């Protein structure tokens with residue numbers, strides 16, 4: 311089955327898989343708003359079938375539908391849902407131990423960077439951050455106590471491409487657990503487990519939910535064994551989502567294909583328009599012909615996604631744009647139906663130290679755009695008026 315069909319037909323089209331003989335045939339997933347489950351009918355026996363649940367932190371039927379759905383979409387053994395994307399990231403990192411060393415891409419999502427550099431550093435996880443767009447940097451960073459590799463491609467907010475096949479191969483050879491944040495691409499465009507990753511993480515807040523109305527996260531493991539380790543942290547840390555939030559992600563997922571395709575087509579048009587716009591000094595989008603990672607991205611993903619970024623000449627112009635833009639929201643987050651323009655320096659990457667940001671090219675002139683579902687002509691007109699003349703005197 312192709313991925314668009316799998317979004318709709320993944321074994322949970324009705325409540326049959328969940329409820330067995332008691333199924334109603336409902337096309338909507340039932341929301342089990344409950345904290346606990348009466349165990350008396352089979353007390354003392356090994357729980358099974360629809361009666362396998364005991365406490366909703368440990369397992370909830372609605373959550374299970376999402377967990378099985380994302381596992382199927384990513385082609386993994388096990389899926390786990392969390393209360394946020396960063397809860398998914400933190401919980402997956404929780405399978406590592408004090409004294410372990412992790413190699414991570416230096417331009418990971420700002421919140422992932424923060425948890426590695428603060429919380430996990432305090433708990434004894436050693437970190438080396440590298441520019442992963444050159445795989446040799448990963449090879450050089452591996453030490454005797456290296457246990458994991460953490461990648462994100464395209465990177466945020468500069469849309470650099472990492473060669474997953476090569477880098478995941480390095481991880482496999484070195485016996486590392488490889489983790490890929492697949493938020494920007496979604497399993498509709500990219501399936502890292504099939505390229506050799508061990509664990510995929512998502513902020514389901516973004517394209518998977520797709521409507522800017524829920525905070526949620528997911529993780530998928532390639533093997534059952536890794537699944538058991540992630541489950542121990544999910545249940546132990548307890549950063550689980552509620553059933554309504556799970557339900558919103560499930561509903562969003564059904565339209566992922568059409569949203570992704572439309573948003574991606576518009577993102578390319580916007581990138582091309584920005585490229586020719588006076589006053590724009592750089593456009594970063596892996597779908598552009600001269601993007602250095604275009605060929606690699608095409609080899610590992612079936613699209614360039616719907617996030618791009620660009621630079622103005624001066625920070626004043628970026629700030630003026632964000633103040634004047636009308637259709638697009640000047641906001642954090644991405645992946646919703648509405649176009650969002652964000653300012654990484656003060657938003658997603660505010661927690662990255664200024665000198666580190668400067669080194670990475672995350673400057674005060676940089677704006678990140680998540681393309682929405684509006685008609686592209688209207689977004690271009692809005693951007694044009696908000697950018698105003700190229701020069702500020």
Ligand SMILES: *Cc1c(COP(=O)(O)O)cnc(C)c1O
Nearest residue numbers: 394395396397419493513515526
């Ligand atoms: C937003 C985001 C996260 C964090 O997800 P939350 O749902 O905000 O906790 C992690 N990774 C990437 C790439 C993101 O864009």
